[in-house]
Amino acid sequence: MYSAGIDFGGSSTKLALVGRDGRVHAFRRVAGAPGGDLDRVFAALREALAAMAAEALLEFPPPGGAGVGVAGIVDVASGRVETTGALGMEECDLRGPAERALGCRVAVESDSNAGALADLYFGAARGADDVIYVSWGTGIGAGLVVGRRLLRGRGQAIGEIGHSRVVLEDGPRCYCGCRGCLEAEAGGAAIAARGAAVLGREVTVLDVARAAEDNPACLAILEEAAACLARGLSPAIVLLNPQAVVLGGGVSRVLERPEARRAIDHHREQSLPLFARRTLTVSLSAFGDRAGAVGAALLPRHLGGEEPGHGERED
Ligand SMILES: [Zn+2]
Secondary structure, three states, X not given: OEEEEEEEOOOEEEEXXXXXXXXXXXXXXXXXXXXOOHHHHHHHHHHHXXXXXXXXXXXXXXXXXXXXXXXXXXXXXXXXXXXXXOOOOEEEEOHHHHHHHHOOOEEEEXXXXXXXXXXHHHOOOOOOOOEEEEEEOOOEEXXXXXXXXXXXXXXXXXXXXXXXXXXXXXXXXXXXXXEOEHHHHHOHHHHHHHHHHHHOOOOOHHHXXXXXXXXXXXXXXXXXXXXXXHHHHHHHHHHHXXXXXXXXXXXXXXXXXXXXXHHHHHHHHHHOOHHHHXXXXXXXXXXXXXXXXXXXXXXXXXXXXXXXXXXXXOO
C-alpha cells in the first residue's frame, strides 16, 4: 500500500508516491507555483500522479490516501488554507477540490509540518522524540515535534519562525506587515533578490551558491542568510530543548557549501547556551527538497494515529 504526497512551494510543486516503509516509489517536480482555479490545478496533478503510478506499476487512486502540504497557514480540521505568502492562495478550500480530483481521502497540512514527518519517521530525526524541522525554501517555517507528535497551535500559525525578527534596525518590509523578519532576510526569495543585485541578472538561490565559489559578495549573501537563520532559530531551540534540528527545503542545499555551514555552526555556538547545545544535533534533511512531498504522503497515517516506520515491511 502506498500514499501520495503533494507539496505546494513558492517555486515548484513536488509530487511523491511513498510506500508504507518510507520508500519513495516515484518523485516529480513541476515548475512554478500553482495558480488559478484549484479544480483545474488538481485535475492536472491527478494526471501527473496517475502517470507516475502507472510507471511504478502501482494502482491509482492511492490506496493509502493522499496528503497536501502548502507553504502557508492551514486549518487541518477543515482542510482550508487561510493564507499563503508566495502562493497567492487565500481563504480557500483545498481538501474539497483535491478529494474530487484524486478520488481518495486527502489530508492538508503546512509544508513545514509535512516535511517534519518525513525526517521524523524515515530520515535525519528517526530516533528523536522532540524535533524542530525547518523548511527553508522561498519562505521559512518550522514543524515542531514533541513526543513524536506534531505540535499544533490554536490559530494554526504555530512554527512560523520566518516571521521572528532577526534584524533590529529597519530591515526589508515583509508581507506579514513587519520589518526585519527572518524570511525577508534569509528566505529563498531574499537570497535570489540579493544575488540578482550582485550578478546583474535574474538568478536562483543555487545560482548564487554556485557563484559564491569565486565571488566574495555572493558568498557573503549566503553567510549572512545562514547567520540570520541561526539567530532566528536560537529562541525556538532554547524554548523547546529538542534533540534534533533538521534543515530541509530547497534553500537548505546551500549548507552543502562548507562556508555557509560554518556560518550556521559559528552562530549556533554564539547564540545557544551550553546546556541547549550539548544534546542537540543539527543536520540536513535526509530528503532535501523532497521532504515536503514525502511527509505529505505520510500525513494520512500520522493523523490516523499511526507511527509509520515501526516494524514496517514493504508490501
Ligand atoms: Zn514577516
